[in-house]
Amino acid sequence: MSEGSNNKTADTNTGTTTPYQTDLFTRIVSLSLKFLLLLLILPVLGGLLSVLLPAFSWVPALEKTTVSLQGFKDLWQTPGLTQMVALSIAIGLISTLFAFVMTLMILAAFFNSVWLTRIERLLSPILVIPHAAAAIAVGFLIAPSGMFSRLISPWLSGWDLAPGGMFPHDPYGISIILGLTLKELPFLLLMALGALAQPELGKKLRQQYKVALNLDYYPFTAFFKAVLPILYPFLRLPILAVLAYASASVEMPLILGPNTPPTLAVTIMQWFNDVDLNLRIKASAGALLQLALTGGLIALWLGAERAIKTCFNGMLLNGKRNYADSLWQKITVALTTVVIGFILLALVGLVMWSVAGFWRFPAVLPEQLVLLHFQSAFTQMSTPLFNTITIGIVSTLFAIVLTLLCLEAEQLSKKPLSTFTSLIIYLPLLVPSIAFLFGLVWLQQLVNNHAAFLNVAFTHLLFVLPYVFLSLASSYRRLDPRFAHVAASLGATPAKVFLQVKLPQLFAPLLIAIALGLAISFGQYLPTLLAGGGRIATITTEAVTLANGASRRTSAVYAIIQMVLPLIGFILAWVLPKYFFKSSTR
Known part of the structure; x- marks a missing residue:
């Protein structure tokens, strides 16, 4: 025992740990990564496998043990399926593209300036707003009797009564695209700023940006030629995550989207929650269709990356220092102002509706404030x-x-x-x-x-x-x-x-x-x-x-x-x- 104690003391004096302590903590730590991978892989892949079998009509709980394509046949015969798929594709692709382009414009216009920090502080609180709350706020703003109509009535629009309108439940998904764009823009911007916060990467990109400016490149052009090619790989996964969410979102389409027909994801959810359990087979087939749709959009985005890189690679080395930078700077400032104003107005309208008593159109403020x-x-x-x-x-x-x-x-x-x-x-x-x-x-x-x-x-x-x-x-x-x-x-x-x-x-x-x-x-x-x-x-x-x-x-x-x-x-x-x-x- 004395010898063991001496060994333990010697280990302590040399800065190492006892075998028991080392094994206990190190083993837990070393297993944590494997546990993380299993925790994320098994539910996702297990969930996909478990939706695959019902999609092919194999559901023992419903006494269906014969593999068939009946679920897919029922899915193809669903009225409005083409419109559902087209709506989901358009919403996912357009909202992601808008959010990404606006993120790049804001970064290019305000890169390495104090205004970028100020915009970050204004947009960061939007991240804490759940998608459902954001959708409700946007809906209150663009509704026929919403804040926007009240602000322009009757002095500009001539409306004394709330007009008819297709928003927020328009058949083209414009309301959903608007809501998703406003919600995902802060996320992508903060992901970009997070990448720039990495000491080595941030220092490297800022130095290259300054070198480009010293070589008489205009700020917009300097960003796209010296910063974006290195920054973009750090944004790829966040962008794909946004694209996947937008193409299969449920909350915003439920609140802002059309009902005849709704998006594919909303329809699948309705089938799954139906009292007729046989509809779960059709819902499972629809879930596989949604998976293929989202996978196709991701593949399309990655393919577009390569195409754009091939087509515009020469522009990085052509030496041109100005691509209408002043015009793009003004457009970005105007768009950023509109976005921030739109968000603030939506939140103000939401608060006012929560405490409004009698509030007739077109009054901008409620006649009563109540709790x-x-x-x-x-x-x-x-x-x-x-x-x-x-x-x-x-x-x-x-x-x-x-x-x-x-x-x-x-x-x-x-x-x-x-x-x-x-x-x-x-x-x-x-x-x-x-x-x-x-x-x-x-x-x-x-x-x-x-x-x-x-x-x-x-x-x-x-x-x-x-x-x-x-x-x-x-x-x-x-x-x-x-x-x-x-x-x-x-x-x-x-x-x-x-x-x-x-x-x-x-x-x-x-x-x-x-x-x-x-x-x-x-x-x-x-x-x-x-x-x-x-x-x-x-x-x-x-x-x-x-x-x-x-x-x-x-x-x-x-x-x-x-x-x-x-x-x-x-x-x-x-x-x-x-x-x-x-x-x-x-």
Whole structure:
């Protein structure tokens, strides 16, 4: 025993850890990456496999054990299927293209200037707004009796009564494209700014930009020739995630889209929730069609990348320094002003509807301001509010712990994550949720149909985890390794270095990641609806239901609650580090 004790002491003095401590912590950390991959791959691929079998009419639960194409035959015979597919393709492609182009224009016009930071601060809060709340706000703005019509009536439009109009439920999906573009633009912009925040990459791109300016390249041209070719690969996965979501979105088409016919994803959801269980076969076939549609759009985007690179590669080296830069600068400033103004006006209209009493058209302001709608809503939302917060906390904390362990595994192995692992992290965002969630729900019903809360929390985790990982990864990788080396040399175990040295340095990024994870969870509609089987009500599911037939004022109240919940999280994430570090320096 004495000899063993001496060995243990010697190990401590040399800065190494005891075998038990090393094995325990290191084993957990080393297994975390494998667990992450299994956690993301198995549900998605298992869900796809489980939707594949019913699509070919193999459903033992419905006493159908013969493989056939009847589900696809029923799908092809669906009235309006062509319009559904065309609408989904147009919405996904156009909204993603608009958001991407506007992101590039804003970056090019304000790159390396203080205005880019100001625009980031104005648009960043839009990220915390769930898609359903954003759709409700946009709908209130563009409706025939919405804020926009009120602002121009009757002095410009001549309308004394609310006009007829096709918005927001227009048959061409323009309202959905508008809502998705406004919602995804801040996401792509922040992903780009996140890439630029990487020390080596950001420094390299800014130096190249300055060199281009010194060579008399105009700012717009300098950005597209010196910055974009290197920056774009870091935006590819976020863009594809946006494209996949937009082509298979459910919340916004439900609130802003047409009903005759709706988009393909909305129709599939309606089939799946129908009381006739045989329609699930048709829904599964539709889910495979949606998967093929989204995969085709991703392939189209990647093919367009290569085509554009081939066609415009010569322009990078032609020496031309100006491509109507002044004109594009003015267009970008005007578009940015319009976008920010549109968003602010939509939010103002949402707040006003939530407290409006009698408000006849075309009055810009309500004649009465009341809190009756909030009081009425609060008496009914205790259960949805509890479910929303509880599911968000459970899924977010699990995602935070797993992400930290995986990033620690990356540092201990001194190897960056492989391209395959990085792709798998995005897997739940790249595969249309409408496709694999149906299959995942089949599996959950087979395994445990009564644990609705756990099923919903698990499906939320699949969507929270990628965002939490992306939020924490850059901060974790920028940690100064010298602190860990000093602690280890003083005899600290890897577990102590992780808990007492690294995590305190990550206090602020951790709070941001938690706030982001909660915001993502709070906004989940389809995973909650499907995994919960309609038994788990959240603020988001209630908001979408109310937006399709309830009072406009009640819908506004629920949309505001949707926005306030994640906003509280981000406010705490902003305030607590200042209070914590201020207290620690006293």
